Each structure stands twice: as structure tokens, then as C-alpha cells.
Amino acid sequence: MTGQERKTLGRGVIPTHYDLLFKPNPNRFRYECTERIEVSASGPTNKITLHSKGLKITSASISWKGEVYPAIIKYRHADETVRLSIKKKITGSASMLLEFSGTNDDSMYGFYRSKYTSKNRTEYILTSQFEPTSARRAFVCFDEPAFKASYDISFAIDSNLTALSNMPEVSSTRTKNGKKLVKFQTTPKMSSYLVYLGLGRYDMLFKRRPGRIYRVITVPGKKDYANMTMDFTVKFMSFLESYFCIKYPLPKIDVIAIPDFAAGAMENWGAITGREVQITGKEGITSVPVKRTVATTIAHELSHMWFGDLVTMSWWDGLWLNESFATFMATKALDAVYPGWKIGIEDKVGDMTGAFWADQLNSTHPINVTVRDPADIDSIFDEISYSKGGRVLAMMEDYIGKKAFADGLHRYLSKYSYSNATKDNLWGELKPKSRGRDASVLPQVVRFWVDEPGYPIVHADGPRNGIVKLRQRRFTIIPTNRRSKAWPIPIRYTTDAGSGFVLMKYETATLKVPNAKFIKLNSGESGFYRTSYSKENLEALGSLIRQKKLSPIDSWGVERDLVALARTGTIKLDEVLDFIEEYCKNAEYPLNMAIVSHLDSLALLFAHNKRLSARIRGLSIEFAARCLRAAGGWTEKKGEDNTTTMLRSLAIRSLGMNGDAKTIEKAGALFREYTEDRKEINPNLRSAVYNITAAQGNEATFGKLLGLYEKAGGEQKIRILGSLGSFRDPKLLLRALDFSIGAKVRLQNRYAVVASAASNPTGRRLLLEWVLTNWKSIREMYKESGKSILDFIGALSVLDNREDMERVRKFFAKKQNRVRVGDRELRNTLETIESNIVFIRNNV
Ligand code: BES
Ligand code: ZN
Numbered sequence: 097m098t099g100q101e102r103k104t105l106g107r108g109v110i111p112t113h114y115d116l117l118f119k120p121n122p123n124r125f126r127y128e129c130t131e132r133i134e135v136s137a138s139g140p141t142n143k144i145t146l147h148s149k150g151l152k153i154t155s156a157s158i159s160w161k162g163e164v165y166p167a168i169i170k171y172r173h174a175d176e177t178v179r180l181s182i183k184k185k186i187t188g189s190a191s192m193l194l195e196f197s198g199t200n201d202d203s204m205y206g207f208y209r210s211k212y213t214s215k216n217r218t219e220y221i222l223t224s225q226f227e228p229t230s231a232r233r234a235f236v237c238f239d240e241p242a243f244k245a246s247y248d249i250s251f252a253i254d255s256n257l258t259a260l261s262n263m264p265e266v267s268s269t270r271t272k273n274g275k276k277l278v279k280f281q282t283t284p285k286m287s288s289y290l291v292y293l294g295l296g297r298y299d300m301l302f303k304r305r306p307g308r309i310y311r312v313i314t315v316p317g318k319k320d321y322a323n324m325t326m327d328f329t330v331k332f333m334s335f336l337e338s339y340f341c342i343k344y345p346l347p348k349i350d351v352i353a354i355p356d357f358a359a360g361a362m363e364n365w366g367a368i369t370g371r372e373v374q375i376t377g378k379e380g381i382t383s384v385p386v387k388r389t390v391a392t393t394i395a396h397e398l399s400h401m402w403f404g405d406l407v408t409m410s411w412w413d414g415l416w417l418n419e420s421f422a423t424f425m426a427t428k429a430l431d432a433v434y435p436g437w438k439i440g441i442e443d444k445v446g447d448m449t450g451a452f453w454a455d456q457l458n459s460t461h462p463i464n465v466t467v468r469d470p471a472d473i474d475s476i477f478d479e480i481s482y483s484k485g486g487r488v489l490a491m492m493e494d495y496i497g498k499k500a501f502a503d504g505l506h507r508y509l510s511k512y513s514y515s516n517a518t519k520d521n522l523w524g525e526l527k528p529k530s531r532g533r534d535a536s537v538l539p540q541v542v543r544f545w546v547d548e549p550g551y552p553i554v555h556a557d558g559p560r561n562g563i564v565k566l567r568q569r570r571f572t573i574i575p576t577n578r579r580s581k582a583w584p585i586p587i588r589y590t591t592d593a594g595s596g597f598v599l600m601k602y603e604t605a606t607l608k609v610p611n612a613k614f615i616k617l618n619s620g621e622s623g624f625y626r627t628s629y630s631k632e633n634l635e636a637l638g639s640l641i642r643q644k645k646l647s648p649i650d651s652w653g654v655e656r657d658l659v660a661l662a663r664t665g666t667i668k669l670d671e672v673l674d675f676i677e678e679y680c681k682n683a684e685y686p687l688n689m690a691i692v693s694h695l696d697s698l699a700l701l702f703a704h705n706k707r708l709s710a711r712i713r714g715l716s717i718e719f720a721a722r723c724l725r726a727a728g729g730w731t732e733k734k735g736e737d738n739t740t741t742m743l744r745s746l747a748i749r750s751l752g753m754n755g756d757a758k759t760i761e762k763a764g765a766l767f768r769e770y771t772e773d774r775k776e777i778n779p780n781l782r783s784a785v786y787n788i789t790a791a792q793g794n795e796a797t798f799g800k801l802l803g804l805y806e807k808a809g810g811e812q813k814i815r816i817l818g819s820l821g822s823f824r825d826p827k828l829l830l831r832a833l834d835f836s837i838g839a840k841v842r843l844q845n846r847y848a849v850v851a852s853a854a855s856n857p858t859g860r861r862l863l864l865e866w867v868l869t870n871w872k873s874i875r876e877m878y879k880e881s882g883k884s885i886l887d888f889i890g891a892l893s894v895l896d897n898r899e900d901m902e903r904v905r906k907f908f909a910k911k912q913n914r915v916r917v918g919d920r921e922l923r924n925t926l927e928t929i930e931s932n933i934v935f936i937r938n939n940v
Pocket of ligand 2: 418
């Protein structure tokens, strides 16, 4: 194989149908399986290669034209494949017959086990996570997205257990040995990574609708967390069916909450799974931001029922066709069903922030990324595939219009149903009938955005004498000498003399804006590019922000790009702080929240600069105090906006962490009343209260928080873990870090302390030492668990000096420390540290 080729099975033999009978032994966490795969061979062959990892095949044969040929089994562990060879050369249809056994381990991938406690006893459910390449850990298969086949799945199990899969049960019959045989309906043609296997005792909430059954499934005792999920599922499903104009094709949909889960949630067709805290919740207990996440997650996974499950990318380089669309559609669904939640703004802000951040590194990658080795797939589930992809789709929708875009998606989904597609198939359907602005160029425009790494910044010179001169260049935080082509940028702009639109095709452009005194580019912030302005124009925009005459999202865009320009050294940090001070005092959502969090991260970065850190801290306190007043103080009003609730907790947290005495006292009192008098803290304030308490805390506080952790459930556990990273006493912080990777913390939550320690001013050096010292066990811990380990590398992005940077570089350059899935994250991290160093040096 040359380096250019993909590592794939090839298309010589294609599966058309799988018959799988699982015989689990849930007490020993092992299972046997009888499998028959119907295949079609294009030419005479006596060798068939399939995927298999960690499975023990005990018998294999191929049946062809009435004869059965026993097969010789040869594993190739490095490729996660197995080759079956027989005496006879076969062609056309044949069946493969296999017997094998596998194990249910704790890796959160494959057909694994997940633990819960019921009546003080440890119990397990069995569940599966196959995306991207773990179906092969559960059954022998052609484990690539383009091999779509139908599946007949059945389980031979104890009669007191419940089996789950993609489809509804067709039958459950008693067998001679006192067990039952549960058979599921045949699935439509689908990819292996979407198959679902589940087994255990569950609580279930049902809702029947004509031709469809909805179920929300939890481990025993958590049924009261299911209602919220049911409500979201039914509502988003109906929105999506009407938006796509394509009925959800399966007769049932399950949403299953799993105690141990590697990702956030997963779109198995007809059997969505997810972390308990990410897909279930309870009114009055679940905080506002978590409730919004639950809704978003359900909408995201439901969107995949079409984008991903019904129509699947042909290969992993099209992962974004799944993930960008799910991101894009989730925002749309939430905006439609809950317009008052203003999710559109939150998602735009969140996705642009995350994607701009990742895509301003030289180590970024195009949305449509080349994947040769499946081992590299895990690392592309990142901000580029999700957030940049989602924003580029939104930019295209904005360009051709909502209706034309929806029609194109409908055509694409109809045409490629039960099949696979590439980006070109999508452009093909968006193009022909799109109306509106110069839609014929859409394929070229979108192709550029999807195939080129990075993004531009557009500088506006003017307005002067009715003219604005535009110039674009690639925006990177570390200068690059690689030249890039000009992006085709759909530019919306607003001036005091009216608004306009151009497609900027070259490096420069001239806008005619007769009589205009100011210009704001990227009106509505629907385009994926930054902007910068001449001094007078920036002042004009500032005055508009101060007078609340610029829309909240446009105001946010102006400030956001100023902060970015300071990072690259184009302007001084003081200029940004001046701007904030001068113009942003009355800022509304989302600018107010953005400023609070910008100031907090700047304070961390400039902690060693006495003058700047005092200035930032002063501003922070002033701002946060104003935000808290705007939110009406500490007490939540009935029926207030979500954004007000979120602003309040952000402001309190910022005040407390910046040392505001009154806030610290009040948070301390709430914590005391809670631990001593069991007076509950409002769920929306808990995170802030725990963090402030920990930041001020001593050994006794540490003990109290650990005590709370032991008893806590779900969201509460994660909040407490997060706060443990805020201890400022190095001894306690170290204890917190050690605790976080110990037996008391589920593998899925072990990132939490590290993540919060990264924003702890006393924690950075210590964090570095700790990660390097514990790297061996961290690696061991996540050996088979995909990208979870990335959080431990990414946390080091907060480092701010050359010495630390070199230590990181040298450490991971050693062969024994490398983790392949982390290669990209490491490059991102080193580049970010380098940028921190430059940023600090530019502002001494
Ligand atoms: N398909 C992914 C799940 C996934 C992620 C599988 C990474 C394998 C590796 C799923 O649709 C997803 O995107 N989940 C997100 C949550 C979502 C709300 C953004 C996740 O897990 O973070
Ligand atoms: Zn997804």
C-alpha cells in the first residue's frame, strides 16, 4: 500500500445482510455469537477480509451454491482485520457462517458494560458504542460506512432481562433451557457503526403515536429524569419531519441514558444513547444551561436520523456531512420549538468562538479532511467538523435563502436515502434549483470553504468619499508564510445610509457607499470571517454600541475581533480594554457575557503582569457587578429569561473568583447553610457557589466537597469535580487532581478537574508537572477509549512560557509517550502556548 491509499477493505466482496444471534453471559461479561453474513463477490475469490478486533472466532465457513467450505482464519491484528480463506474460488452471492466470542469490558467502546447502583448493589447493563470503528469489537463485520446492509439481530437471554436494539421486537419466545429468544425486526440498509446492542434491567417511559413508539430508557430508579427527554424528543421529531419533508423511517425511537459513556451522545439508528447528564434531566433540579444542552443534544442526535443514518457519508473524510449538519439542524430545531430561548444567538456565539479559535492555528485542517487510516478518525470529531462546518452551512443558507436551502436538503436526502453520499452529491442538489443571489456560484463558494483550511479577516478602509476599500487575508495567531488564495466571501454590510451585500471574490474589493459615515461588516455575524476597521470607523461603531444602536450580535462581533487582534499583536491589549471601558458598559446579551469571560481568560494569561492584571481585574469586577445588577441580583425571578439566569451565575462566579469580598461572603453563607442546615442552593447558582468556596477553601472545605461528591448524583457530581480544580492551595489542588483519576470517578468524568485546574492561576505549572508525572497511567486508563485523552493534552494550552513549552514538546516527542489520536491536539496545544508567549511579550 502506498501512503496515498486509504486503508480500506476494498469493494471486491460486499455484505448485503447480517444475521446475528448474541448469547451473552452477563455474569461473566462474555458472550457467544452466531453470525451469518450474506455477501456478494464481484470476481472469483477464495479469500475474504473483514474487520474483527479482540474477538475469538471458533468456527468459520463459507457456503456457496449449496456447498459449505470450511475457512482458514488468519488475524491481522495491526489492521484489526481477519482473513478467511477457502479452497474454492467463489463469485456472486455466498453466505459466511461464523461462531465467535467476545467480552464486555469497561472501555466504553464496542459491546461494553456500564455500572450503576441499585438498592446498594452494584449492577451492570450492557450497551454499545460503535462509531467510528468499534462495531468490529462486537461482531465480525465489514466495518466501513459505505458497506450498508440490513440486520436481523436476536438475543438469547435470561427471561428477566430486557434486550434493546435499533428496531422493535418481533418476537420473544421461551427456549428449552429456561431462557428467552428475543428477535428484532429487520433493519433497513444501514452502516455498521449505527448498530445498537443493549441488555439489562431498565425503567422505561412510553409514548405511542400512530405508526410509532417513543421510549425513554434509564437504569432502574431514574424514571423521573425521563419526562423532559420525552417532551424534547417528540417536539423535535415533529419539527424535523416537517422541515425535511421526509418521515422518520423507523417504527420506534429510543433515547437511552447510559451511566458510562465515552462521547456526549450517539445517533444509533432508532436507539439514541447518551450520558445521563446530557440526555436526561428534571425540572427544578437540572440547571438552565444543562437543560439547554440536553435539548440541543437530543435535537442533534435526532437530526442524525436523517443526516448520517438515512444518508451516510461514503467515507470518514465526509464526517462533517454528518456532524456539521447535526450541529446546524439542532440550532434550527431549538429556535423553532423554543424561540424564547434565543438558542440561535448562543449557538452562533459558541460555534464561532470555538471554530475561530481552532481554525486560526496553522495546525488546523479543512472541514473535508483526508482520512487514510481509520486510526485518525477519532481526532477529527472536533471544532472544525462540528462548529466551523455548522457555521459554513449557516453562511450558505444565508446566501441562497432558507427556502432554497431546505429544498436542496430535501432533494439530497431523498435521492441518497439508504445509501451513501459525498459533498459533491450535496452541491449537486443544492445547485440546480437554488434561486436568489447568484446561486450558480454556490458550489464553487462552498467547495472552497470546505476544502481550504483556515478563514479570512476582512479589513475595511473607510468609508471615505463614499467608498470603502476591503482587503482580506488569512487570519492566524502565529504568522505564516504560506500564501493562501482569496476566499469567496459572501459579505453583508450595514452603513448609516443602508445595507448591502457583495460576494467578495478576490483579495481586494471596493464598496460604493454614498453618504455613509460608518460601516459594519458581517451584519448579523452569519459569515465565517473576522473583520477589522480603521480607527475612526471603530470609534463610530463604539458609539453605536454605547447607544445600543448596533444589534447585540453585531456588537459582540466587533469586540470579539478586537480581542483577537490583540492576540496577534496588531493592536495593544490596552486598546481593547479602552474600547470595552469606553463603549461597552451597557452591553447586553451576548456581549456582556462575552466580556466577562474574555476578561477572565485575559486575567489568567496576564497574571504575572502587575499593571495589566490589576486593570483587567478592576474591569472584571466592575463589569460583573453591572451584569449582576442587570440580572436583578442573586434571586431568580419566576419565568425570567434563560439568558438572565445564565448571566447571573456567570457574574457571581466572576465576582467571587476575582476576590470580591461581598460575593465571597454570600457564596460562603449559601454553602454553609447547605452543608449544615441542608438548605438547598438554587441549581443555577451551585456551580458558582462551589467554585468560589473551593477557591477560598482549606482542607476542611476540601473534605466537605468530597463528602458531597460521594452522595451526589449526575450533574451535581460534575459540578463538584469542576470546583475541586479551583483550590488555590497547591497541596489541595494536587489532591484534587489525584482524586480525579482515581477509582471514585467514572472514566467519562475524569477530565473535569484537569479542565478546571487549567483556569486556576496557581494551577498551571503544577498541572504540567502532574500531567507529565501521571501520563503513563492516564494513557493506560484511556487505552481503548478514543479521544477522551485529548482533554489532558488540551489543558496544557494555558501554559505561557518557553521552558514549559519545550518540556511539553520534548516529552511527547518520546516514542513511549506518544498517543496517536493526540498528535493533532498536541500540535494545536504547542501552537497555542507559543501564541500565549507572544501575546504576553507584546504587552509588557
Ligand atoms: N456521532 C457523535 C458521537 C461520537 C462522537 C461518536 C465522537 C464517536 C466519536 C454524536 O452525534 C455527537 O456529535 N455527539 C456530541 C454531542 C452533540 C450534542 C454535539 C458529543 O458526543 O459530544
Ligand atoms: Zn453528531
